[in-house]
Amino acid sequence: MNVEHGFTRRRLLELGALGTRFAGLARVRAADPPVAIAPKRTIRSCILVFFYGGPSHLDTFDPKPNAPAEVRGEYRTIGTAVPGVRVSEHLPRMARVLDRVALVRGLHHPMRNHNSAAAEALTGRTPAGGDQELLADDPRGIPTLGSAVSFALGARAGSLPYVALPYTIYNVVQLPGQTPGLLGGAFDRFQVTGDPNAPDFRIAAFENATELGARAELLRGLDRSALPGPVAQAAVSRDRAVRLLANPDVRRLFDIHKEPQRVRDRYGRHLLGQSLLLARRLVEGGVNFVTAFDGRTNGQDANWDSHEKLFPRHRQLIPPADQALSALIEDLGARGLLDSTLVLALSEFGRTPKINGSAGRDHWPDCYTALVAGGGVTGGAVLGSSDKIGAYPATDPVTPADLAATVFWRFGIDPATEVRDQTARPFRLSEGEPVRTLFGG
Structure with missing residues (x-):
């Protein structure tokens, strides 16, 4: 094949791969059509806020003020907008909006290490590799929730169905649970890497759109029958990807600098605050699923893994989360987006009830708390x-599989829908049951 302008076979394959990644071209199929179990009002979008490292549920949303000091911890509690419900003193903003939020206080699963627990929380499925400290991604594994929703929505998915920000999480290896797994690259995330709070924040992919467009035009002029198989198959996907990156409406969604200063200040001029503001812009513009990670892994003090000095560290980490999450809930409500947007905030696990000798708490997946707002939830x-010391669920235990099933259900997707991969291996979107009791309809 004679290709001019420096276009090699490898570059053609790379461009084809880009198109496959962003276009949503199905590489698996649903074995049966979804059952019509949709709620009365389905959601349009979901924002998943993931607090990597494991915040202490006992020192945030499930305090035990009457427990012994070695369980109770250093923080006081405060009342909230919900009579009888108390939270940590460092959550004053969330306390004021708790009447718009549902607390799930019996979340639990069996994975005790960060990587395996993250895979469980982000996919709603126990990883096939079991409870491993440095469990890596399995390209044939269960997809992350955003990718699964993108696939299951089918024709209802937007042109940019799934965005993750502001970084990819690593714990030596890439933290599992962030990829489309067996669904393939067609349902991968559009990954934003960068600090939306930075003055020079930009999306590099958009700046390369002109170059990609020129390359796409060159490919269109070539004899498709002469192209390598993967490139020819991805031609339609590639063209859609180029159009997406060149679309000024899509580009504007990421232009956080257009937001009024008072709005940016309300969310907080920090990484998490501006990430959640960007998430709001994305769902307002039609993105179906956004995952926002909090807890960088390039510095031990930057995440919630507090085996020692938990109380001073949480004093630094809780206030930005309190500010950003409460601002997101208020802003979605003010813009009329809260009913159509489900906000789910969780981590891979909680922390041990008993404070250790280093004044920290260790990993504890046996009971912790998740927050749900919007999407028709009963505020x-x-x-x-949890029991008296926050160790185990006392009533109504819930698993990550149940939360995943709830997300599918709110989108009007049957969680029991069976999907087959390229080898015809079947699996259900979720093995859990939707938590219907949290919703009015």
């Missing part, structure tokens, strides 16, 4: 309870 609800 002020508290589902389940």
